[in-house]
Amino acid sequence: MATNIEVEHNNEDTLDVMQLISDIKHSQLINSYNTATRTVDFLKSLISEQEWTTAQELMDLVKKRMKIISTSLPYEVVSLNILRHSLKLIREEYRSILKKKKGEDLSPPQFVTPDYREVLDYSETLPDLKARLLDQLTEYKVEMETSCENIANQASEHIHTNETVLTVGRSHTVERFLISAAKKTTFEVIVAESSNILEGHTMANNLAEADIGTTLIPDTNVFALMPRVNKVIIGTDTVMANGGLRAQAGLYVVALAAQHYSVPFMALAHMYKFTPVYVGPHDKTTFDLLGSPADVLPYSSGPMLNKVKVFNPVFDYIPPELVTLIITQQGGNAPSYVYRILTELYVQEDYDA
Amino acid sequence: MDKKKQSKEEKVGADGLTKKERRALKVQARQTDDNKAEQKNIRQHSVPKNGEKSEINQNMAEKGSENVTENGVIVEEVKVPLDKPESGLSMKEKRKLEWEKKLASVKNENNIETKCDQQLSKSEQKAKRREIQEAQRLAKKNTVTKNTEELNSKISPENKKIDSAATKSFPAKHTCSKRFDGSILSPLQMPFRDYKPVELYDSVCLPNIHPAFIELGVQYSSKTILGSNARCISLLCALSRLVKDLRTPPEQEFSRYLELVLQKSTSYLQKCRPMSVSMTNALKLFKSQLTQIDSNIPDEDIKKKLLDFIDTFIHDEILTAGKAISLKVLEKISNGDIILIYGCSSLIKRILIEAFESKKQFKVIVVDNRPLTEGVEMLRRLTKAGIDCTCVSINGLRYVMASVTKIVLGAHSLLTNGYVMSRAGTSLIALAAKAFNRPVLVCCETYKFSERVQADSLVYNEIGDPDILLKDDTLNNPSPMKSRSKKRRRKFLNLLYDVTPAFLITAVVTELAILPCTSVPVVLRVKPIEI
């Protein structure tokens, strides 16, 4: 007799976020863009289905979920950032509605008047808030969809004829960027195969398919070839608040090499990769996610595996001084400007939420 | 490994890179001391090796239909020396051997059938290594020339087989060199020698090249012998064999004739794989030696002179130099150090092991490098010696660099402008070390110093076999780069060396002294390579 366990997940309310988490986990191989869209959908469903009356309540709901995500996926940034952004949206909507209602200006306060912070307790129930938020989110999603194009469209500004571009591993954004550039100009691409060898090869292959002259090199050759490179263009996992990057392992040395030959080092990033976190390289926890040793030492290496410790870090930290330009859908920015973008994206007090 | 062999290895000292090559080295080592029996037994191992290579090639050429039988043959071949003296080997060992040989041959098939190139699978390598150990152990025992004689006879046909096979496999090989017919050079104008393993097979049938050199050539181009020390030593061994066997034709002066032969042989080696600086330097010295000898003394004496010149060279320039260097580095290693090394350098290995034996407490971080993955071999040796090791790929540098206290690197050659030419990737290590301001020591015997001046890695370099990049046994799925379409736009590049700027390096450790890179020219003046 097959006994099916039919238990209700007792914490119904947070089930949705569990689903989101498991999806993110389940589909590690899919790029951050999918995560982003997925999160927005999640957010929509949250707003439309969950029980909430005031903006405050809604914000609490969101915050609660952010907590859960950040605890169960310590290395996830994209979905968190989007939720964080949504908090700001909620605030703004609330204000603007109130403004219409009362006509008085509640512009975000200056820091010199600290205690006027949070004059609004967001406790009023505003019927049309929900609708407007949903609109906002759809808008946001559309913007996200176009963002990839926007970035790609800037390509021709950055790549010129007969230049040689070096990239590392595979990033969808970079791929589209280069391909769109190839439409206008002819140039050579060097692809370093990166820690995840397969990805590097795929990248090289795709570029070649798009009829771009592509050369695949092992990572060790980066320094040797750097003098012949005009630009390094890479994708990144996260853009830190201080303008530093958290990117695929191996990029740190590439950045150093680029700096050594003073080759511009550009990172392509969507807005949702901007994270209001300041951590120095000495902060272990945020960077030292370790992957499977198999990428370094095959499992069939025999008895020496019993003795050797193998580390295969997933991320590298690239300090801002090594980064020349961070290109978003809104154009290029110097790393030093990141904090500004952050203030546009999020509200101070949500930073460490 | 029993004491005896250990010492043997020490005698050879700097044994180079891959396991296969170590075997080759042992082979050479034996050849230096003129124990006839041992010479024979060396031939014996070189045989199955080449034999099975021939297999693979043949297979590339034709269908894999008759592997099974062929393997049968090979296994026979291998067994021959082992079964000889009933008294010598215990039943058990023999059983074990047979078992392993079965496996080996079996593996062999597997390799063929899964078309993976000469890369031998672990278990096979073990089997083979074991084989040789046994064989040598036994070789010590049977000093009876009689049976070695007959062994010899057994081998000769085998040799023929190689050649034929080699020539046969010509087409198979050709495809790989097709991949970049210089097209890579177009975008980034780089004056590279092209990588052509093809030529090696043309020249196998060249009459007046000593078999030792032909063997050597094959080993070089197949990267069986890797690492400048190893290559140099093996060259010298081959040289000594040449000198020994050389018969001056009537009304010809020995030294003249030798020079002539040498000329041919070296040009052949050059074709197989560009010579390393160490080799060229060694040859220069040898030639100058040759010219100095007055031609009136009988050939035997000349030979004798030359032979002990070679021996002294190996001994002084490489082994003792290594010793001196390791002593110097030893001073610099302090307890609790975490030492980062890159790839696999015989010298570094020696230094670390000696440091370990002198009871220094330190950890080692080995940085492995695709596609050659020499680091793995280094790990194997260090762990075997009992040293506490950690392994990262070159991508993991940042992760470990913070905890590292010293970086110790080997070198292919030291250029006159103080730049260091070494395995590709070395400069990245130095760069990272600089960023974390950790001291970088480069260890290099002075005989590797070069007259050349070079500011970047591209003006003079060597292209490795691009196919290794596609070696996908580490990948989850086969690489898409294998697919046929759009070949034109797709190129591979695999430089073997790069040049590290002097200012990234704290010091160079030579047998003379620990000095800054910039004082290389001084050393060259003190101790000129050309005499």
Next chain:
Amino acid sequence: MYNKNEIIHKGNIVQAVVVADEFEDKFIPITNEVPMSLLPLLNKPLLDYTLEFLYLGGVEETFLFCCSQVDMIKEYIRKSIEASAAWSLNMKIHILVSESCRSFGDCLRDLDAKGLLRGDFILLEPGVVSNINLRPILKKHKEVVKKDKGAVITIVYQKAGVGQIGRSAEDDIVVAVDHNNRVLYHKKTRLLEDKRIKLPVEIFLLSDEVSMLHNLKDAHIAVCSSSVLPIFSDNFDFQTRDDFIKGLLMNEEIMGSTIYLHLIRGSQYGGAVTNWQNYQAVSWELKDRWAYPLVPSLKENNLLKDNVIGNGTIVPHDANISRCVIGNNVVLGKNINLEDSFIMSNCKLEDNVTINLSVIGNSCTIRKGSKIIENTVLGNGVNIDQNTILKNQLIQATKPDFCEKEDILGQYAFRLKPDEDEDEILQKLPRLHNMKESIETSDDGFSDSDDENLSYTQSPVLDDTKLFFTEVIDSLTRGFEDDLQCDNLILEINSSRYAYNISVKEVNFNVIKAILHMYLRQPTGQRYFSQLLSYFSPILKNYIRNESAMQDCLQAIEDVAITNEELKENWIVFILNWFYNENYLSEESISNWGRNLDQSAKFSVQVKPFLKWLEEADEEE
């Protein structure tokens, strides 16, 4: 996400069957209280890893087949669903119960009867920990089936070097496959007499390309076509998966079904906990993240240490712990000494406790100064008194049904005396690796995990007699373990004797010595020894024929007695007595041996009484 879509257009959903019980009691006594599948692995139940793996691997429906302690498993599943563990979200779980099943085979037969499975399914043996992506393998299997109607099962293997802890001697295996990975030959080498395999010629005739694989490790995962279950039901003698495979290969033409092999590559990892040895191995490999993204819930910095310490456990500074896994909320006393051991949650170790190569179950208490060494396993809740020394024993908290006086060590500690047939198993039970040793031993890739092999792979060229001796020991042990005909053994011994041209005297000497040594290797009581001797009696008969032989025999005994302290007085007497009673040894031989014994020797004092007794016996007549 795209996985979902894939499922949709793939139509039928992916099913998996997990058999939650191994039926060999490899993990007693701990498995007497908790089911094997809830064994904590790095402080997380084994089952959790398995399910997580299935879920990440893309399985949507899992049948969990349990036979014992079902309620605990059910309870566990319910709990984790309530906590909405990741796998519980997209994967349905059915628990199938049938106490009646006594083997893996039975389970499948039962399953067949229930007829729950449609189409291909994934079959897991107990204790699988892996990160393989199953979909491609399923796909491949389907394609294979398209080509070869007979294909019923694809077994998953991983390449692993010999001597790697991840690969236990158990799944040491040789497989022959043809060019499209169809298995032609499949043999576990552990069961072989001498390391020699005989390949049937057919396999070479069968296909043009044959490759033999030895460096394999069984992932205990298989993709089965629906026709597998019926085959099991038809053949009641199939107890394990190996039986199944052997059966199919042997009479292929009868069944007309074929087996295929899949090698996982790259960063995919397939491990399984089948005995304490791989339990240890898998623990370490998990810690070293081989199963990434399936990683233990540990803080990153734990990676740098060589121990795994659970939450709420505080390690005192004077504790000397190496290569151990310690559970949650374990209380550690002053200067504790732990090596290569597993201490599960809520245990309490008092001061000066030494634990080495052992497993301590949940919430045990070990009082001051106790020593627990060499593959001792403590069940849950065991309570060990002060200064007890346990060596290679199984202790459980509850009183077993039959239990002699000396087996009661305390109120909550009873020595588990496995009944005879299990005895075999226990002797063979693979032990935990002594990592320290394996670090020191400079293996050239040859040293196997099990110690005998070590002994002769390290040793340099031995002289012939020595070789002969090891030779003999091997033959005898092997013979004893898989009990072969003694006549064969004799033949073998003789053959090796000629190989080393050993004199008769030496042969006698060595054979006896060998037998004694065998006993020494596993000193587990009189019963075992007499059993050993009686088993070898034909051999003894064969060698101890005449007076001189007896002398040799006595020499051997003397030799052993001198070299080995373990051989306690009563033993030497026991031996002599036994040989005497079985009249392999005549009185006079013994007595004049006794006479020219040098009295200084320790044991001569011990044998004195026995000799005296003999003298008296004479006089009486």
Next chain:
Amino acid sequence: MEGEEISKYFLKIIEHEDVSVGIAAIRTLMEIINKTASTTVQGLDENIKDGISIMKRSHYPVAAIDSGCELFVRFITLTRLDTHFEECKRIMLKRGNLYLKHHNRSRNTIVTSASKLIGDGVRILTHSRSRVVLQTLREAAKQKRKFEVYVTISEPDKSGLELCKQLEIDGIPHVAILDSSVGYIMEQIDFVMIGAECVVESGGVVNKIGSYTMAVCAREMNKPFYVLTESFKFSRLFPLGQQDLPLEYKYDNYSNSTDFKKVHPLVDYTPPSFITLLFTDIGILTPSAVSDELIKLYL
């Protein structure tokens, strides 16, 4: 309220309570407003100005006083209310208290964010004595983190030793080092963490003499250089270099000395390029962010 009183009051606060000079100055100003004799806003302004100049003459770092007061005044007189004087004064006091209240809390916010930096086993180099730094260290110690602090003695007033004393009390492992040994120690430490007397518009900081040296060394060795400072220390200064710093900042009661070559400066200016991050009560800022905030504040 007379000059004597003022300075007495000012000094009293500093000597008897553990507050930064800035806060003390501000409270003094509050006192002045409170006790002011004048009955017009202008008069009050006069008093305040006098008060500030008096305090500047005391032997405490002028930079701090300056920036503190400047901001305060700016704040309380945000919008001139043209009601009658008493009313106006009341509002000013109210705002003043608000301001103080906020800035008393401000230090905690800095401490919480900065203490995150201090992980287990880190080695920190700090200069002179800064209250914020001290509290941050205490906080980290409270969270059971194991770390070590290197403190420069920092001549001439040996303020570093004071810091050491307090660390001693809290049982935080620390080493006092010579100012001249900064370069030597830099190799071993993980990052530098200092306070500031005032933060200037460029994003650089003015701080106890020696900070600049430290920053230069840190940059050479690629060590992070963190500055912990309250936002009321922001001032509208844009020094182009050391020479460009106002004399009153650099020299104790400069007016009565004439030849500055002989006198030791008290502070130096650390350009933004050397600073990794500033931890302030208005969040963690990159140097470039500072001027941004200042713009917000003054324009």
